[in-house]
Amino acid sequence: MKLQIKLGVPHxxxxxxxxxxxxxxxxxxKILDVxxxxxxxxxxxxVHVEEMGDKNDDCYIVNAAVYVGY
Structure with missing residues (x-):
C-alpha cells in the first residue's frame, strides 16, 4: 500500500x-510524501488550564487528506 498525505496546517x-x-x-x-x-x-x-501546560486557550485544527494506492 502506498500513501500520500496532505496536511492543511495554519501557517x-x-x-x-x-x-x-x-x-x-x-x-x-509506504509513505511516499507528506x-x-x-x-x-x-x-x-x-479552556485554559495552566496546570496542563496551556499558555492560552488556542485550539489548533489540521485538515488531513490521505491518498491510498497500490
Missing amino acids: SLQQSLDIERVKSVFPYG EVVDGGLICSSG
Whole structure:
C-alpha cells in the first residue's frame, strides 16, 4: 500500500510540525510524501488550564487528506 498525505496546517504552526510523528500513526504502508500546505484553523477552545501546560486557550485544527494506492 502506498500513501500520500496532505496536511492543511495554519501557517504559523508549520515549522513546529513533527512530520516523523505524523508518519508514525500509520500502522503499515509506504509513505511516499507528506505535503504541508496553508490551511487549518486556530480558534478559541474556551479552556485554559495552566496546570496542563496551556499558555492560552488556542485550539489548533489540521485538515488531513490521505491518498491510498497500490
